[in-house]
Amino acid sequence: xxxxxxxxxxxxxxxxxxxxxxxxxxxxxxxxxxxxxxxxxxxxxxxxxxxxxxxxxxxxxxxxxxxxxxxxxxxxxxxxxxxxxxxxxxxxxxxxxxxxxxxxxxxxxxxxxxxxxxxxxxxxxxxxxxxxxxxxxxxxxxxxxxxxxxxxxxxxxxxxxxxxxxxxxxxxxxxxxxxxxxxxxxxxxxxxxxxxxxxxxxxxxxxxxxxxxxxxxxxxxxxxxxxxxxxxxxxxxxxxxxxxxxxxxxxxxxxxxxxxxxxxxxxxxxxxxxxxxxxxxxxxxxxxxxxxxxxxxxxxxxxxxxxxxxxxxxxxxxxxxxxxxxxxxxxxxxxxxxxxxxxxxxxxxxxxxxxxxxxxxxxxxxxxxxxxxxxxxxxxxxxxxxxxxxxxxxxxxxxxxxxxxxxxxxxxxxxxxxxx
Amino acid sequence: xxxxxxxxxxxxxxxxxxxxxxxxxxxxxxxxxxxxxxxxxxxxxxxxxxxxxxxxxxxxxxxxxxxxxxxxxxxxxxxxxxxxxxxxxxxxxxxxxxxxxxxxxxxxxxxxxxxxxxxxxxxxxxxxxxxxxxxxxxxxxxxxxxxxxxxxxxxxxxxxxxxxxxxxxxxxxxxxxxxxxxxxxxxxxxxxxxxxxxxxxxxxxxxxxxxxxxxxxxxxxxxxxxxxxxxxxxxxxxx
Numbered sequence: 001x002x003x004x005x006x007x008x009x010x011x012x013x014x015x016x017x018x019x020x021x022x023x024x025x026x027x028x029x030x031x032x033x034x035x036x037x038x039x040x041x042x043x044x045x046x047x048x049x050x051x052x053x054x055x056x057x058x059x060x061x062x063x064x065x066x067x068x069x070x071x072x073x074x075x076x077x078x079x080x081x082x083x084x085x086x087x088x089x090x091x092x093x094x095x096x097x098x099x100x101x102x103x104x105x106x107x108x109x110x111x112x113x114x115x116x117x118x119x120x121x122x123x124x125x126x127x128x129x130x131x132x133x134x135x136x137x138x139x140x141x142x143x144x145x146x147x148x149x150x151x152x153x154x155x156x157x158x159x160x161x162x163x164x165x166x167x168x169x170x171x172x173x174x175x176x177x178x179x180x181x182x183x184x185x186x187x188x189x190x191x192x193x194x195x196x197x198x199x200x201x202x203x204x205x206x207x208x209x210x211x212x213x214x215x216x217x218x219x220x221x222x223x224x225x226x227x228x229x230x231x232x233x234x235x236x237x238x239x240x241x242x243x244x245x246x247x248x249x250x251x252x253x254x255x256x257x258x259x260x261x262x263x264x265x266x267x268x269x270x271x272x273x274x275x276x277x278x279x280x281x282x283x284x285x286x287x288x289x290x291x292x293x294x295x296x297x298x299x300x301x302x303x304x305x306x307x308x309x310x311x312x313x314x315x316x317x318x319x320x321x322x323x324x325x326x327x328x329x330x331x332x333x334x335x336x337x338x339x340x341x342x343x344x345x346x347x348x349x350x351x352x353x354x355x356x357x358x359x360x361x362x363x364x365x366x367x368x369x370x371x372x373x374x375x376x377x378x379x380x381x382x383x384x385x386x387x388x389x390x391x392x393x394x395x396x397x398x399x400x401x402x403x404x405x406x407x408x409x410x411x412x413x414x415x416x417x418x419x420x
Numbered sequence: 421x422x423x424x425x426x427x428x429x430x431x432x433x434x435x436x437x438x439x440x441x442x443x444x445x446x447x448x449x450x451x452x453x454x455x456x457x458x459x460x461x462x463x464x465x466x467x468x469x470x471x472x473x474x475x476x477x478x479x480x481x482x483x484x485x486x487x488x489x490x491x492x493x494x495x496x497x498x499x500x501x502x503x504x505x506x507x508x509x510x511x512x513x514x515x516x517x518x519x520x521x522x523x524x525x526x527x528x529x530x531x532x533x534x535x536x537x538x539x540x541x542x543x544x545x546x547x548x549x550x551x552x553x554x555x556x557x558x559x560x561x562x563x564x565x566x567x568x569x570x571x572x573x574x575x576x577x578x579x580x581x582x583x584x585x586x587x588x589x590x591x592x593x594x595x596x597x598x599x600x601x602x603x604x605x606x607x608x609x610x611x612x613x614x615x616x617x618x619x620x621x622x623x624x625x626x627x628x629x630x631x632x633x634x635x636x637x638x639x640x641x642x643x644x645x646x647x648x649x650x651x652x653x654x655x656x657x658x659x
Contacts, residue, residue: 232452237454249546
């Protein structure tokens with residue numbers, strides 16, 4: 001199965017880029033032209049074309065700033081996810097070239113060339129789509145920060161804050177294998193897509209000792225570029241910071257050595273926590289194959305596989321893929337469909353009064369949902385801002401899933417060291 | 421070039437005894453070190469640090485050269501060209517036997533794309549600040565990049581640090597006819613008094629990858645060493 005994303009100019013329909021994921025053929029030029037044509041024709045009739053659903057494939061159109069048309073074509077995913085995906089793709093374009101260049105391109109060929117830098121970022125966003133392909137390097141969600149609950153997060157937090165003070169920057173975070181361990185308070189004030197894109201931009205082109213990337217912030221600063229500086233402290237652990245013109249890259253490294261030198265053992269311990277992604281002090285029941293713990297208000301998640309079950313037939317990544325499918329298809333549809341949960345549905349919901357039950361309470365989506373299949377069972381539990389999705393073996397009785405989920409969630413959140 | 425550096429030292433017993441420090445045991449790949457780490461070799465071995473700036477036209481293979489030297493075979497994972505955004509700095513630790521002493525070279529490669537340099541004014545100054553060597557890269561596939569070398573080297577050499585000059589030719593294939601011929605390269609080497617280091621980042625080999633770039637890394641270290649010797653001897657003369 002395949003997913004495509006096309007980018008064309010609104011005015012002339014000139015293709016700017018095409019990216020795809022999966023084993024299908026590259027989309028033909030004539031198909032691209034007709035997809036653009038339908039949208040353009042309806043626009044001339046004052047109708048906005050949003051999406052079309054075919055038995056196995058969805059197409060979503062989205063125009064941005066009256067200058068760029070993005071089209072996503074994918075199988076096995078929901079329109080809600082595709083809409084957010086297109087938002088993220090457009091934000092990625094702003095991240096690299098800034099909004100001015102996109103709104104008033106002096107020259108389309110030049111825009112095309114400048115946007116080539118975007119390709120690895122867009123490919124990583126495509127990886128977040130769930131198109132029923134089993135083999136994927138990392139299971140990731142489109143607009144949430146992939147994070148890790150490392151055992152000594154509180155110590156890392158104070159180191160990070162010290163380092164950020166030296167850099168004179170507010171926005172910084174520490175990544176372990178590309179998963180966020182700790183971040184400054186201001187980092188969480190960034191838009192979820194901004195956070196996602198900054199982490200992708202800093203990690204998508206392999207390992208290096210340090211990086212200095214010019215980036216625009218799609219929401220906060222689409223016109224003025226910042227510098228995203230990343231420094232690898234120990235192998236697989238890097239610290240990111242958003243800086244102004246100073247300090248220089250060489251200086252940030254010197255400050256990084258100064259601030260982190262004494263914490264090298266804690267950093268190594270955090271690195272060892274991957275891919276379990278939560279502290280060894282919490283143990284999981286053997287029926288649990290893996291879990292996805294998401295904070296849907298802040299927009300972050302932890303994905304973990306129960307290593308006790310490694311002898312199981314189905315490979316680990318495949319299992320975590322099921323959790324993602326479950327999250328996109330069931331959790332977002334039933335648990336998070338309430339009025340406050342989703343930014344995209346928010347506008348629609350404003351016009352339609354939220355349905356009220358007879359007690360006068362606003363309906364905020366279901367509290368629990370589950371799936372049963374031949375090999376697995378999935379159960380999701382919503383508690384406050386947390387959604388806890390668990391993947392079980394098929395032998396676990398359906399009615400005990402709730403108890404196990406509740407117990408596990410409690411022990412995860414009760415661990416004071418976790419500081420998540 | 422002086423003969424201070426033993427080019428085949430890595431294959432000697434002493435060289436091999438140090439080699440395993442540079443590999444990750446679990447994956448059998450070259451180990452990568454963060455800024456807080458260094459290879460666990462005896463602390464008696466002296467460490468010298470150098471900053472090298474990769475210069476060259478866009479698409480010529482600067483990033484590929486660095487990642488190959490750092491131990492990644494087959495260059496960019498998917499084989500598709502990806503332009504570098506901003507500055508990318510990679511540290512490579514390399515042990516060298518100079519006369520009778522082992523020295524650990526800490527080579528810091530600064531890599532930035534031509535487009536980023538044009539677009540953002542802070543990038544080139546940051547790369548050229550306190551630089552020890554300029555590595556000019558051309559492609560054996562493309563005569564234009566070779567013909568531009570003198571101009572590139574002249575524009576880069578005009579810094580007060582008097583950086584060493586290193587020239588790397590990418591996409592070199594041993595048994596095939598290349599756009600840039602060996603005769604041209606020889607002529608260039610004689611005229612500019614530099615050694616052109618040939619590299620093929622996609623070469624598939626059976627032996628450990630480290631032996632296939634040891635020659636290139638040794639040459640880079642030797643260029644840096646020669647520059648230091650020259651610098652020291654000049655100072656002595658001044659006194």
